[in-house]
Amino acid sequence: MARTKETRANAAPGAGTIFALRAIGLVLAARWLFSMAQMDLAAALSAMVSSPWACINLVFLFLLLFLPGARAVAERPFHPLPQWLRQALRLFAFLGFLFAVWSVGAFVANAGWRRAVQAVAATNGWLLVAPLLYAAVLWICRPRPLWRTNIAARRFAIGRYAVALDPVTRTVSVWAERRKVGQYDARELSVRWAAGQDLRPTPAATPAVVFGGVGEPGATAAPLGSVAAPALARSALGRRPKVELLWDSPAAAGHNRQTVFRATLTTEGDRVAARALDSTLRQV
Template sequence: MARPKQISPSPAPGSGTVFALRAIGLVLAARWAFSMWQMGYLSSLRAMTSSPWACLNLVLIFLLVMLPGAKPRAERPLHPLPQWLRQALRFFVLLTFAFALFSVCALVWTSGWRRFVHALAETNGWLLVGPALYAVVLWICRPRALWRSNIAARRFSIGRYAISLDPITRTVVVWAESRKLGQYDARELSLKWPDVSTPRTPSASVLTPATEPSMTYVQSGGEVRRGLFARRPKIELQWNSPAAGHNQTTVFRAPLASVGDRNTAKALDVTLRQI
């Protein structure tokens, strides 16, 4: 009798992020141990005690390998790391990436390209691989919302802010990355659009991709043209609760950086008006 095929459970959302960060930490730790073996462990330890950058790298490697508090959860698919760990990694990686990039540029400036290529060959490409790994960690820990937009499930994400709406209780929970900003009555929330943006009037095509430019300006001759270096228009989620003494309090202000953000903002505006 044939046995039923067992289907392995799918990994929890965010497991890939944890795996990637820990793998980068192990690669950095292996490279660190190899460098200590080449220099000699005693001389390496003496050099580390007098180098703040070495201590900074050790703290970064420890955080990447251990990832204290990291736990993939279904309700936070894009944030398996606690907020303090994400910010700490972002801070340490930014410093180490800037120092590594400065070291590479200084080597090229003082020794020339021929000496740099020779040093690159001696380190098996680590002079470029190291900064690239730091850049990957910086990209993984970038500010982003808790989840991606799912309008059918009443979950919206605009920039680094996430909005969850419960139509039964008429409550809205707002998150900034993985930090909860608050819980509000949906009837007391409204979106304030910029002066130059898509009209607020709901229509049947609110979820269609926007084709108009996100920011325009008018020249003296009357020509309308997209501002290449113009600031991105921002929307505001406002809380108006006279009972609580809050009159047009701004919950968050987020730029409309992409077409997806604009469409999500339109859908959120329509949903709040329908409640």
């Protein structure tokens, strides 16, 4: 199959994430340079050398602007950044968010709301924008699977885990974010719902999921609604339902009945993906 040529009008998935992070880095760097310009050069350098927070900000800005190792690839649309870079940005953004909120909160507590509003107007809203920028980096770098759920392509996303099923070799590959957990025989995998969640047949049938190519001998289809996944209602303790992917291989001594991953169904998309994965694995 011919691959689509990537042009400016058809950017690779993940390019938007790289652009957004660099844009945030440019805004923070511009504000940093503007603040330094208001001070004497010697005083500014002295303050930077003696301030651990300034060093942390410099490293954070360097990572945001240059994004070493970042590359938009169609195979991992939600993970254009290396895992170490994503974790580092999350850490620095979290520290920056805490420092910004603490600074603004301390200023408001000491100066009062009236002077705080005047300070926000004098800084063109920077006192409110700065925490939001750090929070935006945290949100962009949040744990995500490699892709969205695509039942027709046999790709499933549950929490931060991604599952791909190959109908030719009948193997299943599992990723935790960008790290590959392993590759398994699809016939040795099963989905287990949390204890106390009943799986009962439902009369309503939804579009079938076919394992195998179109017209392939032995290809079977089962209604996606043949097994009802539990609703996303929380328990009495406020806990959301969980699902597990189990690997039971009689040939692997010492590895029988092993949990590949355990994920919490936080969204309706997670529930649909887990339900579709369960239905697909039953057809193998």
